[in-house]
Amino acid sequence: MLATCVGAMILLLGRPDVTSAQSDSVAAETCVTCHQAMPDGPLSDPVKRYGDDVHSGKGFGCVACHGGDGTVLGPEAMDPARGFLRDLSRPQIPTMCGHCHSDPTFMRQYNPGLRVDQEAEYQTSVHGRRLAEENDSLVATCISCHPAHGIRPPSDPLSSVHPLNVSKTCGACHANADYMADYGIPTDQATKYEGSVHGEALLVARDLSAPTCNDCHGNHGAAPPGVSWVGNTCGQCHSVQEQHFQTSRHGELFPLIGIPGCAACHNNHDIPAASDEMIGMGEGAVCAKCHTEESEGGTQALVIRRLIDSLRTQLDSARHLLESAENSGIEVSQAQYDLEGAHSALVESRAAVHTFRAAAVDSSVSVGLAITDNAFVSGIKALGELRFRRTGLAVFALITVVLIVALLLKIKEIEGPTMSYIMFTRELRVPDDRRPGPSDRHDEESS
Amino acid sequence: MIDPSATAPEPPRRKFLDWLLGTSVGALVLAILYPATRYMIPPEAAESSSASVTLPFAPDDVAPNTGRVFKFGNRPGLLIRTPTNELKAFSAACTHLGCIVQYRPDLAEIWCACHNGHFDLNGRNVAGPPPSPLEDFTVNVRGDEIIVGRKT
Numbered sequence: 001m002l003a004t005c006v007g008a009m010i011l012l013l014g015r016p017d018v019t020s021a022q023s024d025s026v027a028a029e030t031c032v033t034c035h036q037a038m039p040d041g042p043l044s045d046p047v048k049r050y051g052d053d054v055h056s057g058k059g060f061g062c063v064a065c066h067g068g069d070g071t072v073l074g075p076e077a078m079d080p081a082r083g084f085l086r087d088l089s090r091p092q093i094p095t096m097c098g099h100c101h102s103d104p105t106f107m108r109q110y111n112p113g114l115r116v117d118q119e120a121e122y123q124t125s126v127h128g129r130r131l132a133e134e135n136d137s138l139v140a141t142c143i144s145c146h147p148a149h150g151i152r153p154p155s156d157p158l159s160s161v162h163p164l165n166v167s168k169t170c171g172a173c174h175a176n177a178d179y180m181a182d183y184g185i186p187t188d189q190a191t192k193y194e195g196s197v198h199g200e201a202l203l204v205a206r207d208l209s210a211p212t213c214n215d216c217h218g219n220h221g222a223a224p225p226g227v228s229w230v231g232n233t234c235g236q237c238h239s240v241q242e243q244h245f246q247t248s249r250h251g252e253l254f255p256l257i258g259i260p261g262c263a264a265c266h267n268n269h270d271i272p273a274a275s276d277e278m279i280g281m282g283e284g285a286v287c288a289k290c291h292t293e294e295s296e297g298g299t300q301a302l303v304i305r306r307l308i309d310s311l312r313t314q315l316d317s318a319r320h321l322l323e324s325a326e327n328s329g330i331e332v333s334q335a336q337y338d339l340e341g342a343h344s345a346l347v348e349s350r351a352a353v354h355t356f357r358a359a360a361v362d363s364s365v366s367v368g369l370a371i372t373d374n375a376f377v378s379g380i381k382a383l384g385e386l387r388f389r390r391t392g393l394a395v396f397a398l399i400t401v402v403l404i405v406a407l408l409l410k411i412k413e414i415e416g417p418t419m420s421y422i423m424f425t426r427e428l429r430v431p432d433d434r435r436p437g438p439s440d441r442h443d444e445e446s447s
Numbered sequence: 448m449i450d451p452s453a454t455a456p457e458p459p460r461r462k463f464l465d466w467l468l469g470t471s472v473g474a475l476v477l478a479i480l481y482p483a484t485r486y487m488i489p490p491e492a493a494e495s496s497s498a499s500v501t502l503p504f505a506p507d508d509v510a511p512n513t514g515r516v517f518k519f520g521n522r523p524g525l526l527i528r529t530p531t532n533e534l535k536a537f538s539a540a541c542t543h544l545g546c547i548v549q550y551r552p553d554l555a556e557i558w559c560a561c562h563n564g565h566f567d568l569n570g571r572n573v574a575g576p577p578p579s580p581l582e583d584f585t586v587n588v589r590g591d592e593i594i595v596g597r598k599t
Contacts, residue, residue: 336521
C-alpha cells in the first residue's frame with residue numbers, strides 16, 4: 001500500500017527528463033549547500049559520496065529520488081507538499097528505482113543497452129516475494145547491493161556488483177550468521193564459493209569470465225536453482241556436459257527422485273576442480289556414493305575410469321618420449337603436433353563421462369589411443385636415431401684414441417734406436433776434462 | 448759382409464703396430480666418411496617455429512568462409528578466410544583446455560568441439576568456457592605462399 005502511494009506520488013511529481021535532470025545537477029541544488037556543511041554523519045555523508053555515483057555523472061541530483069524543491073534554500077525545500085519523501089522505507093525503494101529503471105523510453109536516453117526488467121525480476125525473487133508477502137524488514141532491496149549515493153556501474157572494479165566484489169556483497173548478509181538466524185539456511189556459501197574452482201578462477205586468477213553468485217542464482221530475480229534445472233544453470237557454460245547429461249539415465253531419473261543434477265557429484269558452492277579420481281569406485285570417486293562395484297552402474301564407472309586412465313597414461317608417456325627426443329636434438333615436431341589430437345580426444349572423453357556409458361567414452365578414447373600409438377612409433381624411431389648417432393660417436397672416438405696411441409708407439413719405435421745411437425756417439429766425442437765434475441756442480445751451486 | 452738387419456724377420460711388435468695403424472686409419476676414414484655422407488642427406492627437420500612458418504598450401508586452396516588447421520612448430524594453428532575474403536590466422540589451441548579449435552562455416556565462427564567454446568573472427572572468446580581470446584598471428588601472402596608469423 002505504502003509502495004503504491006510512493007509510486008503515485010512519484011507519478012504526480014513527474015519523471016525528470018534529460019534536459020531538466022542534467023540542469024538539476026547535484027551542484028546546482030540547494031540541498032548540497034546546507035548538507036555538505038553539516039557535521040560528518042548521515043545528513044552530510046550522502047552528499048560527499050554522491051560525486052562518484054553514476055547518477056551524478058548523468059546529471060541527476062537529490063530531487064530525482066528524494067523529491068522536494070531543489071531551487072528553494074532552507075527547510076521549505078523539504079516540504080512534503082513539494083513532493084519531498086522523508087525516510088524512504090524498505091518497500092518504497094524498488095518502486096522508486098523502478099520508476100525510471102522500468103521505463104524503456106526514459107532509460108534509452110541514457111543507456112540503450114540496459115535492461116528495464118530489474119524491478120519485475122526483483123518481484124519474482126526470494127527477496128522481492130518476502131518483502132511483498134511478509135514485509136520482511138531484513139530482506140535485500142536495490143540499495144542493499146547498489147549502495148545508495150555511491151552507485152557505480154558493474155564494469156567499475158570499485159562497484160559492489162563488479163564480478164570480483166559480488167560474493168562479498170551477497171556475503172554481507174548471507175555469511176552473517178546473526179543476520180540470517182531467522183531464515184534457517186546455511187551461511188557458509190561465500191566461504192565455500194571462495195575456495196571452489198570458480199572462486200579460485202575469479203578471485204585468485206582474476207578470470208572475469210568465471211561465474212560468481214549471480215551467474216547461477218540470477219541477480220535481480222535471485223533464487224536458488226530448482227532441482228530440475230540445475231543442469232540448465234551449469235549448462236550456460238558447460239553446455240557439452242549438460243547435453244550428455246540430459247540424454248543419460250541420470251538426467252532422466254535425477255529430477256524424478258529429487259537429486260539436483262550436476263550438484264549431486266560436483267557440489268553447489270564448494271565445487272572442486274574436476275579430476276579423473278572422481279570417476280570409478282575408489283577413494284574420492286563420486287560414483288561410489290550411490291553405486292556398488294557389483295551393480296551395473298559400478299561396473300560402468302570402473303570401465304569408464306580404466307578407459308580414461310589408459311588414454312591419460314598413454315598420452316603422458318608419449319609426450320615424455322617425444323620430449324626426450326626433442327631435448328636430445330631430434331626433430332619430432334610433427335609427432336608432437338599430431339599428439340595434440342590425442343589431448344583433444346582426452347578432453348572430449350572426459351566430457352563424454354557425463355553420458356555415463358562406457359561405449360560413448362570409448363569412442364573418444366579409441367581415437368586418442370590410435371594417435372598415441374603413432375606417437376610412440378615416431379618417438380621410438382627418433383630415439384633409435386639418437387642411439388645410432390651416439391654409438392657412432394663412441395666408435396669414432398675409440399678409433400681416434402687407438403690411432404693416437406698407435407702413432408705414439410710407432411714414433412717411439414722409429415725414434416728409439418736412432419736417438420740411443422746419437423746419444424751414444426755424443427758421449428764418445430766429449431773429452432774427459434769437459435765432463436761435468438764435482439767442482440762444476442759446486443760452481444753452479446755457488447752461482 | 449751381410450747386413451743382419453736385411454735378412455732378420457720383422458719383430459712381432461712392429462708388425463702389430465703397423466697393422467694397428469693401418470686398420471685404425473682405415474676405420475677412421477670410414478668413421479668420417481659414413482657420417483659425412485649420412486649428414487649430406489638432410490634429416491627430417493621442421494621449419495623453425497619460433498617466428499614464422501610457410502604453410503604447405505596456397506592462398507587459393509582456402510575458399511571464403513572456410514578454415515584450415517596447419518602445423519606451427521609442434522602446435523596447431525588455424526588459418527581462416529573470412530566471408531569477406533580476409534585471411535586471418537590464430538593459434539588453434541582453445542584457451543580453455545587446449546583442444547584443437549575449428550572453423551564453423553554455418554556460424555562463421557571459430558568453434559571448440561570439446562566444450563562448445565565460440566570465438567569470433569577476431570579470435571575473441573564470445574561464448575562458452577574459454578576464458579581468453581585465441582593468440583592471433585600475422586598472415587603475409589607472397590605469390591603462392593602464405594607465411595604465418597607470431598606477432599612481436
